[in-house]
Amino acid sequence: MSSSLNIGIAGLGTVGSGVVDLLANNTDHINKRTGKFLKLTAISAKDKSKKRNMNINNFDWFDNPCDLAASKDIDVFVELIGGSDGIAKESVEIALKSGKHVVTANKALIANHGFELSKIAESNSIMLNFEASVAGGIPIIKLLKESLAANKINKIYGILNGTCNFILTQMEKTGKPFDEVLIEAQKLGYAESDPSFDIDGTDTAHKLAVLTALMMGNPPDFSSIQVEGIESISSEDITYSEKLGFCIKLLGIVLKKGGKFIQRVHPCMIPVTSSISRIDDVKNAIFVEGNFIGPLVLEGLGAGAGPTASAVVSDLIDISNGNFIPPFGCKLESENHTEKLDTDRFGPWYIRLEVIDQPGVLAEIAAELKNQSVSIESVLQRGRAPGECVSLIITTHETNEKKFKIAMEKIKKLNALTEPPCMIRIENF
Numbered sequence: 257m258s259s260s261l262n263i264g265i266a267g268l269g270t271v272g273s274g275v276v277d278l279l280a281n282n283t284d285h286i287n288k289r290t291g292k293f294l295k296l297t298a299i300s301a302k303d304k305s306k307k308r309n310m311n312i313n314n315f316d317w318f319d320n321p322c323d324l325a326a327s328k329d330i331d332v333f334v335e336l337i338g339g340s341d342g343i344a345k346e347s348v349e350i351a352l353k354s355g356k357h358v359v360t361a362n363k364a365l366i367a368n369h370g371f372e373l374s375k376i377a378e379s380n381s382i383m384l385n386f387e388a389s390v391a392g393g394i395p396i397i398k399l400l401k402e403s404l405a406a407n408k409i410n411k412i413y414g415i416l417n418g419t420c421n422f423i424l425t426q427m428e429k430t431g432k433p434f435d436e437v438l439i440e441a442q443k444l445g446y447a448e449s450d451p452s453f454d455i456d457g458t459d460t461a462h463k464l465a466v467l468t469a470l471m472m473g474n475p476p477d478f479s480s481i482q483v484e485g486i487e488s489i490s491s492e493d494i495t496y497s498e499k500l501g502f503c504i505k506l507l508g509i510v511l512k513k514g515g516k517f518i519q520r521v522h523p524c525m526i527p528v529t530s531s532i533s534r535i536d537d538v539k540n541a542i543f544v545e546g547n548f549i550g551p552l553v554l555e556g557l558g559a560g561a562g563p564t565a566s567a568v569v570s571d572l573i574d575i576s577n578g579n580f581i582p583p584f585g586c587k588l589e590s591e592n593h594t595e596k597l598d599t600d601r602f603g604p605w606y607i608r609l610e611v612i613d614q615p616g617v618l619a620e621i622a623a624e625l626k627n628q629s630v631s632i633e634s635v636l637q638r639g640r641a642p643g644e645c646v647s648l649i650i651t652t653h654e655t656n657e658k659k660f661k662i663a664m665e666k667i668k669k670l671n672a673l674t675e676p677p678c679m680i681r682i683e684n685f
């Protein structure tokens with residue numbers, strides 16, 4: 257082995273400490289696979305006095321990640337702090353501009369600034385790798401950039417957020433309501449104390465923007481993604497979805513339609529027979545369809561110290577071996593954006609309406625749907641309670657999203673409704 261690849265890590269939290277652990281435990285195994293010895297030489301975190309599972313005195317300590325990024329003594333800067341802007345972005349820019357390779361697990365950074373950062377990397381002929389930014393231990397980025405590089409990818413969808421998948425799975429298994437399961441997820445360390453980015457779909461959208469950019473060779477376009485979270489999914493919806501032969505998953509979806517790419521993040525009812533319906537708890541799964549390979553499904557752990565460290569170190573091994581591939585698999589030529597086509601979907605829906613049980617209600621609802629050419633596939637009403645509130649479950653045939661929403665706006669205003677309707681897209685994946 258000729259020499260070492262000197263590594264500086266900024267951020268020693270879940271992922272950073274996992275990387276330190278992996279490099280220390282699998283040293284011989286890694287060295288057999290690298291052109292250079294992977295040597296961790298310098299570290300940075302916010303609080304030097306914090307108790308850690310490592311001896312920080314073995315490494316050069318930097319209070320400021322930007323100083324580490326600029327250090328002449330490292331070859332690779334590993335950013336494991338997080339956040340789309342601020343110190344994470346600043347330090348990564350400094351590292352790239354000073355000719356250092358960068359590895360990051362930061363999906364928010366890549367989704368929002370991937371294009372400009374990749375341009376700096378390309379112009380300096382250095383590497384910017386971010387395998388850990390999407391689906392943790394599942395090697396989806398390498399797969400799209402390398403193994404499937406010859407394919408035109410027409411469709412990707414996946415369960416990209418373990419927190420949401422845990423919540424939905426536990427609601428299904430235990431019948432407990434959303435709020436109760438969220439608290440359990442927080443206690444188990446599967447959800448942050450502020451879980452907003454997970455449950456409102458933002459985290460999934462960050463990851464989807466990265467996958468779409470790799471799929472189409474255009475800059476990530478986070479802002480054009482139509483995003484809905486899982487906050488409004490109730491135990492009732494979980495129960496009815498089972499009765500209808502579905503389960504509910506939060507999916508990130510990108511489809512190629514004509515020359516355009518449509519990106520969406522929202523809860524979906526998918527058939528229980530789907531290849532990803534039994535991906536439970538914190539696991540992630542990704543479906544990819546290429547024009548020569550056909551369908552492909554990957555599943556695994558999408559977060560946590562071990563799986564994420566595995567992805568970060570694979571990026572380091574690539575750098576060590578000089579496996580130079582542009583950050584998004586090809587040169588991003590322009591700042592073309594995906595079109596915001598949030599009204600273009602043509603597909604079926606599940607609707608739950610809480611209505612007063614009185615004659616004529618169903619006819620009023622059916623009339624509003626008919627006025628927008630929305631065709632009903634099935635209607636389910638459990639029990640009878642004249643004058644009281646009952647759940648009315650309707651599924652539709654494939655319908656234009658724009659027209660469906662016009663009908664639902666009208667239905668929302670009907671006097672018989674006691675609460676806003678719950679609407680979930682059905683995807684026959």
Ligand SMILES: NC(=O)c1ccc[n+]([C@@H]2O[C@H](COP(=O)([O-])OP(=O)(O)OC[C@H]3O[C@@H](n4cnc5c(N)ncnc54)[C@H](OP(=O)(O)O)[C@@H]3O)[C@@H](O)[C@H]2O)c1
Nearest residue numbers: 267268269270271301302303336337338361362559560564
């Ligand atoms: N956790 C996962 O399973 C996972 C999976 C995939 C991707 N990611 C991504 O990986 C990145 C890191 O996530 P994480 O879960 O490891 O986060 P974390 O546990 O919160 O750790 C963040 C680290 O950054 C350090 N830090 C914060 N502000 C800093 C500053 N101004 N200067 C220097 N260091 C600073 C913290 O220092 P102290 O230790 O001193 O507080 C801590 O060590 C994020 O981009 C995240 O999205 C995480």
